[in-house]
Amino acid sequence: MLRTWLTAPLQDIEAINTRLNAVESLVHNPSIVSKVRDNLRSLPDLERLQTWIHSFSVARDKKAVMFENIIKKKIKTLLSFLEGLRHARDMIEMIRTDPMMSALSNFIRKDLDPQVLSRVSAIIETNLQAFDWESAVEQGCIVPERGQSIEYDKALQEISEIEERLEEELDKTQELLKDKSIRYASVNREEYQLEIKTSTLNSKDIPDEYELTSQKTGFKRFTTARIQELVSRLELARSSRDSCLREVSRQVFEGLGEHHMDVRKRNLTLDAINLTVL
Numbered sequence: 207m208l209r210t211w212l213t214a215p216l217q218d219i220e221a222i223n224t225r226l227n228a229v230e231s232l233v234h235n236p237s238i239v240s241k242v243r244d245n246l247r248s249l250p251d252l253e254r255l256q257t258w259i260h261s262f263s264v265a266r267d268k269k270a271v272m273f274e275n276i277i278k279k280k281i282k283t284l285l286s287f288l289e290g291l292r293h294a295r296d297m298i299e300m301i302r303t304d305p306m307m308s309a310l311s312n313f314i315r316k317d318l319d320p321q322v323l324s325r326v327s328a329i330i331e332t333n334l335q336a337f338d339w340e341s342a343v344e345q346g347c348i349v350p351e352r353g354q355s356i357e358y359d360k361a362l363q364e365i366s367e368i369e370e371r372l373e374e375e376l377d378k379t380q381e382l383l384k385d386k387s388i389r390y391a392s393v394n395r396e397e398y399q400l401e402i403k404t405s406t407l408n409s410k411d412i413p414d415e416y417e418l419t420s421q422k423t424g425f426k427r428f429t430t431a432r433i434q435e436l437v438s439r440l441e442l443a444r445s446s447r448d449s450c451l452r453e454v455s456r457q458v459f460e461g462l463g464e465h466h467m468d469v470r471k472r473n474l475t476l477d478a479i480n481l482t483v484l
Contacts, residue, residue, distance in 0.1 A: 358451070361443055
């Protein structure tokens, strides 16, 4: 914006006087200058972050699964961008409503499109409230709150129900062999193998439906057709859950990309404020 001001200076007398009035007001109110500068310093580089986010939302095949390998650093960057936008919005609103900043407010009014401000505010609140960002940063994926994604909620419910059925199969085996120490074990990525002590097997007859899968000193591991069926359903449900998470991430980035110009206009307003208080 500084280059624009230098290469294309204002020619409208009213606009020039508005800018001069804003500067004069700030010169006579150093406390306001300090307040605005402190707010600006706390902002991240929104223009750089916006460019990064926009690059993930354009020139892509919408049928492809995007952002499949979103890492924690990218989630933190996205969160920083949204929180920065919210802070910028609050600062602009402070300038607009503070009587002591009326001259500065008049100067930036030409850059403030109420519809743009409303749309950007909606972007901020929708994304910050719709997701559990603490979990997103920890897990490296954007997790929707309950009710935000029907398909995701459905997948979670199915996973929960299948895991309950698997626990019932474990309880049934413990009751059948009268041994509460029987547990599920995972071996070579094969989950839910019934691990049973050889001493228990020596004293009890195990039904033919129990298929031996592996063993170690003092233990043997089994599965059943019912457990295999449940594990297959569990894998499908988990796959559905993960696909939903990837789609949610794609939609968040794409949604922000669609509002690229609105956010860009907000950034130009911040540039104008920044140059005025230098």
